[in-house]
Amino acid sequence: MKKYFFNEDILLIKWLKYIKKNCKKKYNFSMFNIIKVAKKLNILKLSSFVITVSGTNGKGSTCAILERCFLNSGYTVGLYTSPHLFNYYERIRINGKYIKKSFMHINAFLKVELARKNNQLTYFEFITLSALLLFKERNLNVIILEVGLGGRLDATNIINPNIAIITNIGLDHTSILGNSRDDIGYEKSGIFRKGIKVIIGDDNIPNSIYKMAYIFKVILYRKNYEWNWYELKNYWNFYDQYGILNNIPIPKVSFLSAAIAIAALRVSSFKIDKNVILKSINTVFLMGRFQIIYKKPIIIVDVAHNSDATFYLSQRLKKLLYIKGNIKLYALIGMLSKKDIKGTISSLINIIDYWYYTILNTHQTATINDLKKHLPKNAIYCISVKKALYQLIQKVQKNDIILIFGSFFTVSEAITAMRTLNL
Structure with a gap:
């Protein structure tokens, strides 16, 4: 039976x-x-x-x-x-x-x-x-x-x-x-x-x-x-x-x-x-809010997806950069299509040394062109969050910082990718 x-x-x-x-x-x-x-x-x-x-x-x-x-x-x-x-x-x-x-x-x-x-x-x-x-x-x-x-x-x-x-x-x-x-x-x-x-x-x-x-x-x-x-x-x-x-x-x-x-x-x-x-008050922690998921290099994930959120994010990054001294800051951005991409990156554009961008695993993702037109000309496109993360880790120095932001989808994909990279 x-x-x-x-x-x-x-x-x-x-x-x-x-x-x-x-x-x-x-x-x-x-x-x-x-x-x-x-x-x-x-x-x-x-x-x-x-x-x-x-x-x-x-x-x-x-x-x-x-x-x-x-x-x-x-x-x-x-x-x-x-x-x-x-x-x-x-x-x-x-x-x-x-x-x-x-x-x-x-x-x-x-x-x-x-x-x-x-x-x-x-x-x-x-x-x-x-x-x-x-x-x-x-x-x-x-x-x-x-x-x-x-x-x-x-x-x-x-x-x-x-x-x-x-x-x-x-x-x-x-x-x-x-x-x-x-x-x-x-x-x-x-x-x-x-x-x-x-x-x-x-x-x-x-x-x-x-x-x-x-x-x-x-x-x-x-x-x-x-x-x-x-x-x-x-x-x-x-x-x-x-x-x-x-x-x-x-x-x-x-x-x-x-x-x-x-x-x-x-x-x-x-x-x-x-x-x-x-x-x-200091026992509360939320995933994806200036969350450090790796320490050497420092990898920070943040769900910031509008101008107010990235302004606050930029202030925290400036404090960290001041403490860390002479290091490079890399950013990987993935966003949804209906978001204000230009406004979202405005607070970060002058403190990021190298930009990477990608499309997300959702039909709502911003396209390559949506992102490209608002980023510096030397920004590098990667086919996915996982591929970008792997490429960044190979390139950066151990004291550098990698910021991954732009959406809940971006952060979710980044944390999932980190679990499979076996660093």
Whole structure:
């Protein structure tokens, strides 16, 4: 008699392929369908305290610090982020752990599929509903939702937050969100709800956000006004209406992300001891954010894919170059076609000694010509991230630096390639 084995992991992969194939491909400019399905699933009203995090950069880092501080304070926490680097599991964490039991995801997918019937959803809307189902089943103290794109029409915005965060406003996804910071600010402030507390980390807040704040009568907590921080040699201090938080360890993520998270924690209704913040802040690390994956030569991978992100990246590189002294800096870039390539490389163009570029293993990749026209004439094309990485390692000196950046795809391919090069 034949024995048949049920492989949940394979079934999960098939489900994800099914969702991608059968869901709407383009951005949804209406929330009608997702709200309709969410009502059927009874997930629009959650008993958990919800923090929704929007912004152009630093969302993932801010979410991760919030999660760690809540967990270290004894609260139960659900975290939903995007995109993932390697595996779908990375998008959803409950109490600091990925849900690696495939049947739990499959069960949630099945519930969404049965509820949606003929209602068209995007891939992101479908998996967001799935994540919310998993969170609701656990009856968590806190749910942290990272906005996928914009805010106003994002799938996460079907849930009313208790605190909203806008990390910053930069020019990205302009074909969908608008061509100005004012337009993008309007879209991101779509996560506001009446009377809630809103943390904003931008130095130059667009008028559109102030208009939305007035309409929703939110309580603003703005960098430079209601809170701020300053750096010292080996630590930093944060201050707000509650006083000064001294001697904070240097974070492994950006100071801005750490400060935004602290600002949100201190205005929340939760009891978060200052010692928990001090002990938690430098324990948070995110893959693909100025991550050193090899030391001789130094190989840095970073998912930076817009001008604000690469400006911050350039500042960190300058500090490293100052410390290291007389060395060469090589860059390998791979980007998606809809990104602002010229703006993304503008902060780096004068500090990179040698440029390499490649196409990515996705239909969304920027073409050879897309990249070539914005790079120096002596930039070198390589057929893949793996080939480029191999070529670079053969060429550089052990004290040199290789930077690989431009997309989550670029970083994912680079880390995967490093595992096969057997250095």
